[in-house]
Amino acid sequence: MWAALAVAFILFMIAVKSKLSLAPGKLQSILELYLQMIKDIADDNIGEEGDKYLPFIASLFLFIFFCNLAGLVPGSYTITSQLVVTGTFAVSIFIMTLIIGISKHGGHFISILVPPGVPKVMVPFLVPIELLSQLSRPLTLALRLFGNMTAGHILLGVIFGMAMTAPMVVNVLPFGFTVLLYGMEVFVSAIQAYIFTLLTCVYIGDVIKLH
Amino acid sequence: MDVGAAALLAVGITAFGFLGASLGMGILFGKMIETVGRNPNSEPKVFKFLIIGLALVEQFGIFSLVLALLLLFR
Numbered sequence: 433m434w435a436a437l438a439v440a441f442i443l444f445m446i447a448v449k450s451k452l453s454l455a456p457g458k459l460q461s462i463l464e465l466y467l468q469m470i471k472d473i474a475d476d477n478i479g480e481e482g483d484k485y486l487p488f489i490a491s492l493f494l495f496i497f498f499c500n501l502a503g504l505v506p507g508s509y510t511i512t513s514q515l516v517v518t519g520t521f522a523v524s525i526f527i528m529t530l531i532i533g534i535s536k537h538g539g540h541f542i543s544i545l546v547p548p549g550v551p552k553v554m555v556p557f558l559v560p561i562e563l564l565s566q567l568s569r570p571l572t573l574a575l576r577l578f579g580n581m582t583a584g585h586i587l588l589g590v591i592f593g594m595a596m597t598a599p600m601v602v603n604v605l606p607f608g609f610t611v612l613l614y615g616m617e618v619f620v621s622a623i624q625a626y627i628f629t630l631l632t633c634v635y636i637g638d639v640i641k642l643h
Numbered sequence: 644m645d646v647g648a649a650a651l652l653a654v655g656i657t658a659f660g661f662l663g664a665s666l667g668m669g670i671l672f673g674k675m676i677e678t679v680g681r682n683p684n685s686e687p688k689v690f691k692f693l694i695i696g697l698a699l700v701e702q703f704g705i706f707s708l709v710l711a712l713l714l715l716f717r
Contacts, residue, residue: 575706579702580705583709586708
């Protein structure tokens with residue numbers, strides 16, 4: 433975990449130390465591309481106040497991405513494949529949205545539970561459903577990341593075990609499949625980091641705008 | 644039947660969870676291809692939604708895997 437943090441940190445430090453020039457070099461342009469992508473996500477979902485949360489969102493994405501990727505190195509361990517870790521991420525982001533909402537809207541924050549344009553009669557029925565849906569957000573966020581990482585590793589383990597116990601002639605097929613699965617794992621780790629970041633931005637935007 | 648056998652049977656039944664996930668992905672891809680067919684310029688924008696939709700739909704297939712693991716290792 434500290435290795436993943438260290439990689440992300442060192443990448444940025446190298447880029448910034450060599451003075452930021454207007455005509456960027458290779459590493460700097462990659463990082464600018466990345467920051468542009470994060471800014472697009474934040475602007476789409478949070479609106480005009482997105483700039484305040486940019487550093488957090490950018491570091492969140494890189495952190496999760498490198499943690500996921502670190503599990504693919506042979507002999508290393510994926511920390512995001514533990515429900516406790518992803519649960520901690522999700523719960524802390526949920527608490528963060530609560531704090532942002534309450535500090536911005538005060539007591540009026542409870543009105544987030546009532547969707548707009550609903551006739552007054554239906555409100556007592558809708559409030560428990562909305563409450564449940566709001567409370568299930570950190571749960572699904574945690575389960576999504578945990579499930580994807582764990583499922584990928586288990587699948588890799590099972591298929592490669594099949595490749596090891598099969599006789600020599602048939603060995604190529606499960607082995608080739610393992611290689612393909614490995615590629616897909618890299619892809620999935622990037623996508624899961626992106627989805628986590630995107631959903632975080634959506635939840636923050638939801639709380640700030642109150643529908 | 645004893646608990647172990649029932650647990651294994653339940654693990655087998657959770658395999659039906661993939662039905663919904665694969666159906667969802669098939670529908671998504673079909674709609675994507677139809678949209679790109681109607682309006683080829685919209686391809687970069689819709690591609691982003693395709694990837695997001697795929698990850699979210701696949702999640703439910705993976706939930707069923709998590710359920711199966713839970714049943715298997717208790």
